[in-house]
Amino acid sequence: MSHPPPKHGLYLQNCNVYLGDLATPTNMLEYAVAADEAGWDGVFMADGLYPEFPSVDPWTTLAGIATRTSDVVLGTWITPVCRRLPWQLAHDLATLDRLSDGRVLLGAGLGSEGNYTTFGEEWDPKRLARRYEEVLEILTELWTGEHVDHDGEFYTLDGAVLPYTPVQEPRIPILLGCWWPNRNPFRRAADWDGIMPAAPSFWGSEGEQGEPVTGTVEEELTEMLAFYREHTDEPKELLLPVDIPEAPADFAALCREVGATWLLTSSLLDDESHADNLARIREGPPV
8 A cells, every 4th residue: 555755854852861062942943944944844852851851842942943944844752741731731832833824733642750750740640641631632622712611630621712723723733652562542542643653662672761672663663553553544644753773774664654644853963063963954854
């Protein structure tokens, strides 16, 4: 089965774990402008706020990027949506969608434990998963522009309304971060606009946090997508990082074959030279 050509996204590595002193809002802006001019289809930033992953704030930086670019999609990989008040997140994203003339994409997820425990919140993934689902519900309700009454497990809204709605209709696309072999995130994602999946093999022989690797990169990718597609019959966005250390040389071709709609280049930049980073971005997306 043939698929349309995927779009090319660039992860801006806005965390100083990767870029050191080069991880600044100004540099992120310059990288995004260079990407827009060089034909990349989107730029993505992480959304972390804890000591092990100190990052440039994506949404304020993307607002600056919106004013200096015309074509690139502006997204996160990923935003821990429970870390923010849902009505503030809805308002911020609607504002950015207006500012960028409809170029926003929300990559949503639970995020890592440090996003919560650093600030005195309990790390209870099952409880957070219920809160996560409620946040997504509130976002979509508020983006209708109607007055919203909501009485949920975690949040209450009484006649809340946004001053304006996103440009995109029916709403800003929401892609969910999904971590294989956890099944529930993939089931949840079937109700939304797509997935940003990952698996232990993507991060090396012991996974990101020492999780067991259940197969090769190709095998885990095939298994996770087969499971996900058991739960949705509609074509969905599929964002896959292609420069995975453990992946074979032809991994990008496999991603195209399985229907990736986004190929994400996630390790183009380094902490050595800002000028060299700009030069690599200006070479354009991989063929």
